[in-house]
Amino acid sequence: xxxxxxxxxxxxxxxxxxxxxxxxxxxxxxxxxxxxxxxxxxxxxxxxxxxxxxxxxxxxxxxxxxxxxxxxxxxxxxxxxxxxxxxxxxxxxxxxxxxxxxxxxxxxxxxxxxxxxxxxxxxxxxxxxxxxxxxxxxxxxxxxxxxxxxxxxx
Numbered sequence: 678x679x680x681x682x683x684x685x686x687x688x689x690x691x692x693x694x695x696x697x698x699x700x701x702x703x704x705x706x707x708x709x710x711x712x713x714x715x716x717x718x719x720x721x722x723x724x725x726x727x728x729x730x731x732x733x734x735x736x737x738x739x740x741x742x743x744x745x746x747x748x749x750x751x752x753x754x755x756x757x758x759x760x761x762x763x764x765x766x767x768x769x770x771x772x773x774x775x776x777x778x779x780x781x782x783x784x785x786x787x788x789x790x791x792x793x794x795x796x797x798x799x800x801x802x803x804x805x806x807x808x809x810x811x812x813x814x815x816x817x818x819x820x821x822x823x824x825x826x827x828x829x830x831x
Contacts, residue, residue, distance in 0.1 A: 678696065679694045681712070681713070683706075686730060691726065692705075693719050693722050695719055697718075699740040700722055700740065701742055701792070703793060703794060718740070725739060732824065735829075741796070743792050744791065752770060752786035752787060756801065759800040761825055761828075762825040762828070763829075764800050764801065765800065766780075766803065766806075767780040767802075770787075770801060784809070787801050794813075799821040808822075
């Protein structure tokens with residue numbers, strides 16, 4: 678069973694979905710969509726997000742179980758290898774997973790990432806560094822990349 682908890686941040690109201698064992702979704706929502714059921718796990722997620730937003734956390738240490746196809750899981754695992762403050766292109770991710778002709782499929786999997794920020798799909802850019810779509814919107818993608826540039830190397 679998936680439970681939901683909410684917390685207000687500088688990026689808006691964040692909803693996390695979780696089971697008894699793991700985080701399964703994270704998104705910014707305009708308003709609370711369901712009953713707020715905080716738990717030790719959701720508190721840990723929000724604490725780590727606050728540390729990330731404050732520049733005090735570069736790697737998340739959370740139990741995660743995003744639901745997706747084997748290919749999506751492979752892409753999401755590759756996203757977690759992109760260092761804080763750096764970006765990779767869709768083509769680079771496709772090559773990293775051993776399927777260099779799959780850059781469009783990588784883009785589609787990236788767009789279906791249910792745990793963005795924690796699984797850093799914002800670090801994936803188009804060819805030549807062009808900012809492309811992001812579940813949280815391009816404005817948020819720019820803000821997250823700027824935040825990471827500010828604190829990288831500290």
